[in-house]
Amino acid sequence: EVQLLESGGNLVQPGGSLRLSCAASEFTFSSYAMNWVRQAPGKGLEWVSVVSGSGGTTYYTASVKGRFTISRDNTKNTLYLQMNSLRDEDTAIYYCARGLVTGTTRVSAFDIWGQGTMVTVSS
Amino acid sequence: QSVLTQPPSASGTPGQRVTISCSGSNSNIGSNTVNWYQQLPGTAPKLLIYNNNQRPSGVPDRFSGSKSGTSASLAISGLQSEDEADYYCAAWDDSLRGVFGGGTRLTVL
Numbered sequence: 001e002v003q004l005l006e007s008g009g010n011l012v013q014p015g016g017s018l019r020l021s022c023a024a025s026e027f028t029f030s031s032y033a034m035n036w037v038r039q040a041p042g043k044g045l046e047w048v049s050v051v052s053g054s055g056g057t058t059y060y061t062a063s064v065k066g067r068f069t070i071s072r073d074n075t076k077n078t079l080y081l082q083m084n085s086l087r088d089e090d091t092a093i094y095y096c097a098r099g100l101v102t103g104t105t106r107v108s109a110f111d112i113w114g115q116g117t118m119v120t121v122s123s
Numbered sequence: 124q125s126v127l128t129q130p131p132s133a134s135g136t137p138g139q140r141v142t143i144s145c146s147g148s149n150s151n152i153g154s155n156t157v158n159w160y161q162q163l164p165g166t167a168p169k170l171l172i173y174n175n176n177q178r179p180s181g182v183p184d185r186f187s188g189s190k191s192g193t194s195a196s197l198a199i200s201g202l203q204s205e206d207e208a209d210y211y212c213a214a215w216d217d218s219l220r221g222v223f224g225g226g227t228r229l230t231v232l
Contacts, residue, residue: 047221108213109173
């Protein structure tokens with residue numbers, strides 16, 4: 001079964017760091033752009049970042065640019081999100097999601113989602 | 124404040140047809156395709172409509188999407204109790220980011 005499984009969420013103090021992982025299975029991981037989407041408690045969805053299949057192209061939402069880094073290891077079928085200088089407003093469930101269309105990062109159609117991992121930023 | 128604008132709530136009775144609107148701008152909906160997601164309580168979002176009006180395998184044909192200019196709509200016909208959920212529109216923006224609507228909570232009365 002095609003699947004994404006996130007891990008790494010935790011409680012962290014403001015200014016701290018955290019690395020999220022997303023393990024993919026049962027599809028050709030390197031063919032697809034991969035995204036992170038977050039949802040603050042009781043709020044809507046917010047796109048965070050995307051990385052191309054090769055890892056060579058990345059885009060970020062403005063509020064995380066310079067603080068978060070998306071990357072992938074295609075030999076391990078794993079997506080990452082390195083989060084530094086964390087703020088209260090980064091508290092959310094973080095989902096990894098597969099881009100529907102191969103060969104491009106500029107899509108907002110995500111056909112496979114993980115179950116999410118909770119990040120809480122609080123002192 | 125979300126880049127795409129949706130009504131916060133919608134409602135209908137079983138069997139009815141309801142529509143949810145999504146308004147954007149030339150840099151997102153006006154120049155890129157629109158996608159819709161359904162999120163049931165406590166679960167991850169599910170792709171409902173892609174490329175403005177295409178349904179992934181397994182999505183009932185009661186769900187349909189359309190786009191005109193800088194706006195899009197999701198229509199649900201033959202409303203059922205299990206359709207009660209949050210619905211989000213999404214598009215790529217030419218400023219090189221993905222954007223979502225704020226979400227619409229659908230209540231089946």
